[in-house]
Amino acid sequence: MRNETKTDELQSFIDEQKATRPGFAESYDKGYRNFRIGVMLKQARLNAGMSQVEVAQKLKTHKSAISRIENHAEDVKLSTLVNYAEALGKKLDILIH
Secondary structure, rough: OOHHHHHHHHHHHHHHHHHHHHHHHHHHEEEHHHHHHHHHHHHHHHHHOOOOOHHHHHHHHHHHHHHHHOOHHHOOOOOHHHHHHOOOOOOOOOOOO
C-alpha cells in the first residue's frame, strides 16, 4: 500500500510538471521512451538466458558496450538494435503508430 502511495505521488508530480513547464513534458517523454528501449533489450536478453558477456562475445564487443546499450538507449543505431536482437536469436520488429 505504501508503494502505491509513493507511485501516486510521483505520478501527480510528473503530471503537474508537465502541465506547468512546457519543456518538461517533451524531455520526460523522450527520456521515458529511451528508458523503455533499454529495459526491453535487457528483458529480451534475460529471457534468452544470456549474460551481457555472452551477448558481447556474439557481437564482438565488450560487456561495457552491452551495458551502455541497455542503460543509455538514447543513442543506439538501428543496425545495433538489429544485431543485438540477432545475437539473442530474435528479430527486431518496429511499430510506428
